[in-house]
Amino acid sequence: MSHLVLIDGNSIANRAFYALPLLSTSAGLHTNAVLGFTTMLLKVLEEMNPTHVLVAFDAGKVVFRHSEFAEYKGGRSKTPSELSEQFPLIRDLLDAFSIRRFELEGYEADDIIGTLTLHADQNNWKTTVITGDKDMLQLVSDHVSVALTRKGVSEIELYTPKEIEEKYGLKPLQIIDLKGLMGDTSDNIPGVPGVGEKTALKLLHEYGSVESVLENIDKVSGKKLQENLRENVDKAKLSKALATIMRDAPVEVTVEETAYEGYTPEPVTDFFKKMEFKSLLSKVKGAGTDDEKKGKGAPFDFAVVESEHTARFADKLTSPMAVSVEMDGENYHHAPILGFGLAADGVSLYVPWDVAKEWTAFQQWLADDQQEKWVFDGKRDTVSLAWHELTMAGIRFDSYLATYLLNAAESSPQVADIASHYADVQVLPDEEVYGKGAKRLVPEMGVLSEHVARKATALWQSVPRIRDAMAESKLEELLSDLEEPLSLVLATMEKQGVKVNEHRLQQMGEELDTQLEKLTETIYELAGTSFNINSPKQLGEILFDKLDLPVLKKTKTGPSTSADVLEKLAPYHPIIEAILHFRQLGKLRSTYIEGLTKEIHPGTGKVHTIFNQATTATGRLSSTDPNLQNIPIRLEEGRKIREAFIPSEEGWYILAADYSQIELRVLAHISGDANLIDAFQKGMDIHTRTAMDVFDVAETEVTSLMRRQAKAVNFGIVYGISDYGLSQNLNITRKEAGEFIERYFAVFSGVKQYMEDIVKQAKQDGFVTTLLNRRRYLPDIKSSNFNLRSFAERTAMNTPIQGTAADIIKLAMIRMQGSLREQGLESRMLLQVHDELIFEVPEKELEIMQQLVPDVMENALKLNVPLKVDVNYGRSWYEAK
DNA sequence: AGCGTCACG
């Protein structure tokens, strides 16, 4: 079947330009829009498999609409030269791909696309329009879908008539009426003053079209609205005309002539080289002779070590060497080890697990710290081997952690990913070798051994290139002095595990069962029927249809039943309270009783979490299987879960040490705000101090409400404040929230200055950094989309704070582990929960640990405000409070 | 697999 893809060239180029930082080639040629365009194009070609493709561009200065409305597009700022110089390059790109492009003097890309979709529609062709312009939604029909780019150009959102109905409650053609009423500043379509999307949608749902609205002005509710409509009848009609995309432009290209039969690799490769798109080169299908040699089809030389012949390979074990430990499964606390890949210059080996188990020379080499090893996720290897009483030492470069530091946004990279970036040898993603989901299967020996050997070889080839990239961004120290040592500390903690009192959990579970049964009965009675309380859909029907409670907030799929909404509904009906309680207890049962019990290791009676060191965008850790960073504490009923976390040795204690207000202290340091620094130097309660300053009262006059509000403002500041967010949190109006913020910034002017500067900095560099130079890229910081841009701006404010706090506790963990060893202490570090460390401690070390832990944590990094740590201990995690 | 919800910092 034919599938025509029509691309709005100008729109995509624009969005790509503003979404990506201003990249340039070594010759100074700007390429960010070209890169964004290319990424989008590759994605479309791969995912949509089009048979026909055409890219339309605007052409000529005088568009036909000018005569109708002189100001049309008048408000549009001139295209910056950095962008306009990229259009010829985009044309080259399309030529390299043998993709048809088209422009028509005096017409816009919209009109060309509008006309061609009509042609295609008449031929019953499946057609997809790629654009960033919502106006184009008017072209949607049974055969025509519109894909809107999101997050710059990296993601797309497909609209068929169904999605438009769901999102706007409109038919595609009514999009024109929508624009006619609300206007569009970017296109300088005036619309009706005072009418935004909300009002426009309301009017259209009622009257259907601009014309019909204008005929019924008298019936429209709202005096001011009526007046605006009456005074702007012409403007509304003109706006609608302006928003209408032409379907009969004199386009001489026929849809048949846009046939696309794939591209030849050479011109594409040449173009990418010219643009210096190194990472894209590997994505060129069937590319050049180089890759063919290295690629799948090419022979790959490696040897499998057999048990009778290990002696032959002894001299192959060199330093440095790349090591890859292959295991069957994600969770390395349980996954069987399949074998090892080893690689160095001219060496590529696979050592099956059975052979490795018997090969003592190999095991000694593995445990020798003097034998330098390059790895991908050394923690995984270390822990997995530890479960088999094997040691790996001498890890000097961890490419998993390195690529995380280079770009934290790339989610869970595999060796295959770094191979495509940095190596010559080709590596298949694990999923392609093993299959996924239920179809997962360890492949036959021949396939497995080659895959693992390739991985090791890819690592070997990548390391020098990754090192160069690290040096370029000045990230070597962060890797070698922080993340790599930390990974070994984490490995010890994970392997150590935390003892769980399974019996206690079971008891709690039984109590919960009883309570939940009672609550279920109560809820059914109050509802007058039984239903699945855990189904937001069914619950919504009961609350909002049957009981007729007001809908305060909606989600994509229906009315929201989230806790904040239910709390507001509580006065209306007694069922609400029961539901909230049911939810709370249900969560405890499913996640913390049942979920946690499943994770108890049968051999140790402990839970062994996995700390992911390369997941978060800010530099924090995360914890999975089980997640031990979200064990309940805020509500007493949930907090009891912590009673089940106990020391693993008779007579020991659990000791918890947490940083007090670390993020606000970090903010004081990096903003240099004199007032905030003063507050911390005087050791004041920071929320009380904020309340004093913001409300201008003495310490004794601060009420609990004032303190609570000040606390919320402080949280907001750390998150990158907005009046809306604060108003939601405090349940106050936006105006009031805005006033709080204004008063805050008046007193803490250094904080205000920091917020402004960091956003400016982010716009200039395209990234922000923490105190230890951890980096986060913010591709949306220059986006023309208000939402994306605002989000990126808040991220720019928050990440240096959250990320620096993460840096500090990571430093503290490394020092802590060192101190425990140096001082010959038996105490063990077990967990990290973002701003706190949990230990198990023998009684005889309680005293020293209460000194040592805060000392190490408070002095992990010198700031211009003191860091403060509180310590508590008890017979369980619950009692360490 | 995606969504809504909710647990934590």
Next chain:
DNA sequence: ACGTACGTGACGCTC
């Protein structure tokens, strides 16, 4: 007028 608080992971339901 725009529409949000920052960062995570696990669960049950729905398709």
